[in-house]
Structure formats: C-alpha cells, structure tokens
Amino acid sequence: MCLAVPGKVVSIDHRADPLTGVVDFGGVRKQACLEYLPDLRVGEYVIVHVGFALQRLDEASARASLELFEQLGLLEEEFGDAWQQAAEQVGSRSEAPHVPAAVARDHGGSEAR
Helix, strand or coil: CCEEEEEEEEEECCCCCEEEEEEEECCCCEECCCCCCCCCCCCCCEEEEEEEEEEEEEEHHHHHHHHHHCCCCCHHHHCCCCCHHHHHHHCCCCCCCCCHHHHHHHHHHHHHH
C-alpha cells in the first residue's frame, strides 16, 4: 500500500536541486522532495506521498493521523525495516542473506548474525 503520510520537516537542504529535506514520520526519518513547497520551514508539517511533500498540514492533524496510522500498523507497513523484510522474504525460501555488521548497524541498530 502506498500512503500519503504526514510528517514534520526536521531539515532542509536549500542547496539541493530539486529542493529536499528530511521529514520525521513519527520517529522514522526519510528524505523528501520539497520542491512543491519552496517556502516551507523547519518545524512545519507536510503530507508526503512517494517521496514528495505535497501539502502543509497543521500539527494537530498530523499527530492524529500518525497515531491512527500507527494503531492500524500502517507505519510499519509503509516504513518497516527493509533489512528485516528482505530477510523474512528470503527466510521462507532459505537462510537470510548475509548483511555486513556495519551495514546492519546503520540500518537497524543491531548487528546481523
């Protein structure tokens, strides 16, 4: 499923072309294109769909939506740990792929074994 997810802008790279920034989606941070909202400021909330910030959103609405998405498990579905998902997919067929410890730490906080 592909959702339009609300998030809080935590940084903006004004030198990037197109304009990009980092958006926090309830603890998950992802880079997004901010080109459609060029006057956006750090701390504002936006709706992001397939990596593009499309619209501003007030904080109360953003928090309510994030809470609901989390309760429904949609944040995990949308932003789940890609390394874990890949291991689960492969695990049903064979052993999980080897992931170097340094890479695993960067992406999941714990070493792969």
